[in-house]
Amino acid sequence: MALPHYVTETQILRKIACDPKCSLRFTTHALKEMVADGWTADDVQHALMHGQVVLHEQKQDVLWRVEGMDIDGGRIRVVVAVYELIIRIKVITAF
Amino acid sequence: MKKHADERPEVSKEELRVLDGQHRRAKVVELSALAEIKRATGDLERAEAKLKQVERTLAKYDATVFVGLRTVVYNAAIERVEEDGETTIELPKLPELLASAAVSRCLLPVRLRGPEIRAMRRIMKLTLADLAKRLDEKTATETVSRWESEAQPMGGYAEKLLRLLVCEELRENAPGIEYNASMIANLKVRDPWRVEPNYEIPPAELWLLPLKERSGTIIEAWNEKKVA
Numbered sequence: 639m640a641l642p643h644y645v646t647e648t649q650i651l652r653k654i655a656c657d658p659k660c661s662l663r664f665t666t667h668a669l670k671e672m673v674a675d676g677w678t679a680d681d682v683q684h685a686l687m688h689g690q691v692v693l694h695e696q697k698q699d700v701l702w703r704v705e706g707m708d709i710d711g712g713r714i715r716v717v718v719a720v721y722e723l724i725i726r727i728k729v730i731t732a733f
Numbered sequence: 734m735k736k737h738a739d740e741r742p743e744v745s746k747e748e749l750r751v752l753d754g755q756h757r758r759a760k761v762v763e764l765s766a767l768a769e770i771k772r773a774t775g776d777l778e779r780a781e782a783k784l785k786q787v788e789r790t791l792a793k794y795d796a797t798v799f800v801g802l803r804t805v806v807y808n809a810a811i812e813r814v815e816e817d818g819e820t821t822i823e824l825p826k827l828p829e830l831l832a833s834a835a836v837s838r839c840l841l842p843v844r845l846r847g848p849e850i851r852a853m854r855r856i857m858k859l860t861l862a863d864l865a866k867r868l869d870e871k872t873a874t875e876t877v878s879r880w881e882s883e884a885q886p887m888g889g890y891a892e893k894l895l896r897l898l899v900c901e902e903l904r905e906n907a908p909g910i911e912y913n914a915s916m917i918a919n920l921k922v923r924d925p926w927r928v929e930p931n932y933e934i935p936p937a938e939l940w941l942l943p944l945k946e947r948s949g950t951i952i953e954a955w956n957e958k959k960v961a
Contacts, residue, residue, distance in 0.1 A: 662823065663823045667819075679827055680856060683827075710855075728815070728821060
């Protein structure tokens with residue numbers, strides 16, 4: 639079964655992730671997960687720039703689950719909160 | 734008090750980029766956040782107090798997880814407690830930090846380990862095949878893979894070639910690190926693990942400092958040495 643593809647959200651995410659002014663904030667939980675899986679900030683950034691939004695959740699923030707590839711082509715999923723107006727992405731977790 | 738707050742001169746983001754040295758990016762972000770809170774509460778002083786309460790710049794932060802190479806940054810990492818109580822870390826000028834750490838490691842005359850080769854390749858955003866091709870057309874992808882997994886040691890010539898490639902590729906993003914190609918050529922690489930198997934590589938110690946470019950413009954750059 640094909641994954642749902644949130645076209646608008648994916649476009650917004652890629653636009654913000656590719657912006658040189660974009661600030662990436664990592665939660666301590668996300669950093670722990672990245673260490674466990676051997677990913678660095680570059681892998682997460684690569685996934686955000688080239689991946690697609692597959693899930694949209696309304697929690698305290700609006701959270702998007704992004705599926706993409708790390709630099710070596712391995713699958714990586716990242717949950718992010720995207721702040722379009724202030725060009726900021728908060729990385730909640732990566733798995 | 735409110736009147737006093739309103740009298741503050743408006744500073745555009747563009748002006749901040751020129752005027753503010755050390756924490757330019759952090760300031761721009763802070764200003765945006767401040768504007769958001771100001772709109773919501775209409776009280777600048779309260780917003781400022783709130784920001785101070787939840788945000789601090791860490792004097793020392795181990796950025797190895799961000800970079801993939803042993804790296805410590807000073808007075809740059811921003812720790813925040815978000816509204817949901819979650820703690821976040823932000824490193825300003827992240828691509829420049831990655832490049833500076835890689836160049837700094839290449840100039841350290843200690844043999845490169847497999848995970849470091851892998852980290853440098855990732856910082857250059859190259860796949861195994863890309864790196865093999867860039868080093869030498871005769872280098873096989875499998876060879877690079879064996880170097881990274883430490884199944885096969887990297888030869889001295891290949892290692893210098895890799896260091897040169899990394900420095901040349903990333904030098905533009907690492908203007909604060911002093912480098913020229915002859916530094917690699919003259920490097921006398923040693924292998925401390927032969928005598929001390931538990932040897933730990935010293936981390937790249939980086940500060941974000943203002944740097945004057947040849948054109949005269951002042952930019953922020955990751956620097957290896959602390960300037961008083």
